[in-house]
Amino acid sequence: MNSWNFVGIIAWLLVIALLVLVVFNIRNRHLKILVVQKNGITWKTITVDFIEILVVIFAVSGMLYTTLFSRVDLKNKADIEMTYKYEPMIVQTTDDGQGYYVKIDKKDKHSDNDVYQYWVNNSTYSVSSRNAAISDATLPFNVSGMRISWPMKKITKMDAKYQQAYVITAHAKYKNNFSNGLGLKAGRFAMEYRVLRVPARSFINVENVK
Template sequence: MNTWNLIGIGAWILLVLYLVFICVNIRNRHIKNIVVHGKKRTGATVVIDIVEVLIFFVVGYGLFYAAWMRPVDYTATDQVTVKHEYGPLVMQTDEDQAYYVIVQGTSSNTPSKRYTYWSEGSKIQVSSHNAIINSDASYLPMRAASYPWSKKQLKELKKLDKTSDHAYAATISAKYKDTFLNGLGMHAGKAAGSFTIIRIPNDSLINVQPLSN
């Protein structure tokens, strides 16, 4: 485990201890009010109760957001390391057709698809949630354009588009750096996300298969 992630683990432990403290503190103060003032609650007691509980929920939400809700910002170079990878596709053949990519549905209830392609001796599978098959005239589809591509990288894509006969995969990926914020969310050193452009000359080179089990 990356030691930076101990920050997040420690924060959650402290939050649990704080919850125990709140329960004990509220109970003791209410008992004291009964003994001293003859009533369970006073205005000051209620205010303190609310403040303590509010602090718990605010801190808890902050930790939950850092761990599970915080979106990946590919442009935040102080928080993530961004990497670009390129590789030509390898054509596959069977009795019926030649193809560069297999498309399989993953569920009858969702539009999610699984893409399988071969590049540089490796079989790679990605979800349609973070990949796109592109057979359009433009080498950079709209979904991919929202990710950071420098002028140098766009030139690389354009060059590969010509030299590979419009058959390649380009992946942009991000990895969380060792920072306090990433450690608080227990993400330090882990993969943050990725997006892949699967470039093919035309749609006839797609092998569509039934839903996978």
């Protein structure tokens, strides 16, 4: 385990200790009032109970949000480290001799998700359209819906090197720092997204539409 994640472990232990402390504090105060002082529960006691419970709720909610529900900001360079890999695709040929780099498998016309198939280093790869996009090099580079800082200077060089037929794999990783450690995410994988760069839409083969 990454050492920074011990920050989150310690924080959770403190929250659990706070919860136990509040439970025992409320119990002991009520017993003291009822048994020792032989008085009834007053609004002052209820107010103190409410404040203590509220503190615990805020502490638990804050840690749950930080650990489980906080969304990754891929443009936050302070917390996220982005790396990019570029791999040339291998052209394939249809039965009628048409060359293509990407095949879109539309298994169900009612589904919003397609399967993109492509070839790299003599191996076949498939990726869901939820985690990938096709980029037509005849248009300005744009990946809608993904807040990723794309290295345009490098992409321009790769366009020339691979003749606009390659895969860009963007890999996001949580950096080793206090905020990521508090959420138990330091050093962990955040997300991966692929852009299938093709010279033109004519290099895309669409099959299996039902």
